[in-house]
Amino acid sequence: xxxxxxxxxxxxxxxxxxxxxxxxxxxxxxxxxxxxxxxxxxxxxxxxxxxxxxxxxxxxxxxxxxxxxxxxxxxxxxxxxxxxxxxxxxxxxxxxxxxxxxxxxxxxxxxxxxxxxxxxxxxxxxxxxxxxxxxxxxxxxxxxxxxxxxxxxxxxxxxxxxxxxxxxxxxxxxxxxxxxxxxxxxxxxxxxxxxxxxxxxxxxxxxxxxxxxxxxxxxxxxxxxxxxxxxxxxxxxxxxxxxxxxxxxxxxxxxxxxxxxx
Amino acid sequence: xxxxxxxxxxxxxxxxxxxxxxxxxxxxxxxxxxxxxxxxxxxxxxxxxxxxxxxxxxxxxxxxxxxxxxxxxxxxxxxxxxxxxxxxxxxxxxxxxxxxxxxxxxxxxxxxxxxxxxxxxxxxxxxxxxxxxxxxxxxxxxxxxxxxxxxxxxxxxxxxxxxxxxxxxxxxxxxxxxxxxxxxxxxxxxxxxxxxxxxxxxxxxxxxxxxxxxxxxxxxxxxxxxxxxxxxxxxxxxxxxxxxxxxxxxxxxxxxxxxxxx
Numbered sequence: 001x002x003x004x005x006x007x008x009x010x011x012x013x014x015x016x017x018x019x020x021x022x023x024x025x026x027x028x029x030x031x032x033x034x035x036x037x038x039x040x041x042x043x044x045x046x047x048x049x050x051x052x053x054x055x056x057x058x059x060x061x062x063x064x065x066x067x068x069x070x071x072x073x074x075x076x077x078x079x080x081x082x083x084x085x086x087x088x089x090x091x092x093x094x095x096x097x098x099x100x101x102x103x104x105x106x107x108x109x110x111x112x113x114x115x116x117x118x119x120x121x122x123x124x125x126x127x128x129x130x131x132x133x134x135x136x137x138x139x140x141x142x143x144x145x146x147x148x149x150x151x152x153x154x155x156x157x158x159x160x161x162x163x164x165x166x167x168x169x170x171x172x173x174x175x176x177x178x179x180x181x182x183x184x185x186x187x188x189x190x191x192x193x194x195x196x197x198x199x200x201x202x203x204x205x206x207x208x209x210x211x212x213x214x215x216x217x218x219x220x221x222x223x224x225x226x227x228x229x230x231x232x233x234x235x236x237x238x239x240x241x242x243x244x245x246x247x248x249x250x251x252x253x254x255x256x257x258x259x260x261x262x
Numbered sequence: 263x264x265x266x267x268x269x270x271x272x273x274x275x276x277x278x279x280x281x282x283x284x285x286x287x288x289x290x291x292x293x294x295x296x297x298x299x300x301x302x303x304x305x306x307x308x309x310x311x312x313x314x315x316x317x318x319x320x321x322x323x324x325x326x327x328x329x330x331x332x333x334x335x336x337x338x339x340x341x342x343x344x345x346x347x348x349x350x351x352x353x354x355x356x357x358x359x360x361x362x363x364x365x366x367x368x369x370x371x372x373x374x375x376x377x378x379x380x381x382x383x384x385x386x387x388x389x390x391x392x393x394x395x396x397x398x399x400x401x402x403x404x405x406x407x408x409x410x411x412x413x414x415x416x417x418x419x420x421x422x423x424x425x426x427x428x429x430x431x432x433x434x435x436x437x438x439x440x441x442x443x444x445x446x447x448x449x450x451x452x453x454x455x456x457x458x459x460x461x462x463x464x465x466x467x468x469x470x471x472x473x474x475x476x477x478x479x480x481x482x483x484x485x486x487x488x489x490x491x492x493x494x495x496x497x498x499x500x501x502x503x504x505x506x507x508x509x510x511x512x513x514x515x516x517x518x519x520x521x522x523x524x
Binding site: 107 | 436442
């Protein structure tokens with residue numbers, strides 16, 4: 001079966017309080033797609049954060065002494081680093097320009113996933129040319145699995161179709177250049193497929209056991225979304241090759257004690 | 263534009279000397295797909311290795327003292343570890359069941375990508391039931407970029423279409439559970455897109471600069487291939503959202519001196 005990923009058109013700039021389920025249903029119509037059972041909608045963390053009011057005005061942040069010290073090491077704004085500390089369980093590495101953390105959600109990422117780009121400036125009109133909006137930064141959603149579930153349930157109630165919803169973010173990797181889309185929240189789809197005990201073509205057990213299918217789908221959706229002005233924050237997926245079930249992004253988190261690279 | 267990924271049917275068990283370009287063209291016909299300009303074919307490292315004769319009979323391998331010591335630590339077959347050492351630039355971590363290396367091709371992976379599964383046993387007829395083929399192991403292709411280029415050029419000569427070819431393997435990640443498909447060789451497509459200097463919706467420069475588009479596509483293709491008996495080793499891709507150009511998987515390798523997690 002073909003896996004097809006289609007960017008959704010007609011999604012407006014998202015503001016706090018917007019109903020993403022309604023907006024997604026509208027953009028499916030604009031894109032002339034009709035939801036079917038087992039379809040999946042993949043959306044960026046950014047629009048979820050905006051809808052949930054996770055935009056923070058840096059002018060309201062008072063950095064702690066620890067944040068100021070870390071900011072010196074990382075050559076970053078101490079107020080940004082203060083937010084990063086609040087959003088993190090643990091600091092893993094510090095270099096000029098980058099702080100690698102274990103996010104409070106449990107995954108390892110750069111700069112606690114705090115985002116400057118495509119954030120509407122707080123103190124300037126939206127339609128000004130050449131805006132400088134550096135005072136507004138966006139934190140990751142508070143509980144992305146729950147956000148996914150709410151959107152899924154509302155769309156399922158509206159359409160009568162059984163679907164999956166996934167929230168993704170762009171992450172760097174330890175050993176490889178380039179960001180890739182990764183799953184940071186989902187509902188209605190498996191995050192991993194455990195293939196222990198499956199037999200290969202010659203009848204003996206596969207050694208590779210667990211496949212990160214949600215991260216594979218997140219990467220695919222990220223490719224379709226693009227990263228810059230031309231990008232779209234939502235993708236419709238048809239043909240996901242595994243049965244849908246409830247899941248959690250936490251299936252993808254390697255327990256710290258099994259992590260050889262901290 | 264929709265990105266669509268379709269598994270190719272009718273690919274036989276691959277043997278040393280098989281012409282993968284011819285086999286892929288045949289399987290496109292079987293799958294009723296006609297190549298168009300900018301299409302991409304993604305194939306597993308496994309079929310490339312088999313075609314190139316990278317199958318090694320463990321009975322022919324004499325482990326060194328270093329291999330025997332490492333095998334004790336990792337609880338692995340010393341002959342397998344000998345091959346792993348030959349295929350690696352550097353050993354990064356050793357744990358029971360796993361050795362993390364920098365492969366001679368330059369990327370970090372587990373067990374030097376040496377594969378036991380779906381390898382035809384060397385000393386038993388192919389059609390025996392319940393075969394035990396544990397003496398045969400498969401090394402990664404010698405030069406996957408070059409393998410990709412040869413396949414691409416032959417298919418382009420046969421079809422008159424400008425395409426891309428990518429070879430993928432399933433890799434684990436430092437901090438996350440589950441393998442995902444990653445690019446280990448390509449020809450005719452970019453491995454990364456450098457988006458430095460692109461401006462976002464609000465007119466200032468994006469901070470996230472380089473996207474690992476080949477790894478995103480590799481993950482997408484891996485999702486479609488599946489991992490076990492039902493899997494297929496080749497996927498046809500239409501709708502890759504970036505212009506095709508010549509590339510190399512080496513664009514994805516983080517220089518060792520920039521790697522914070524070794």
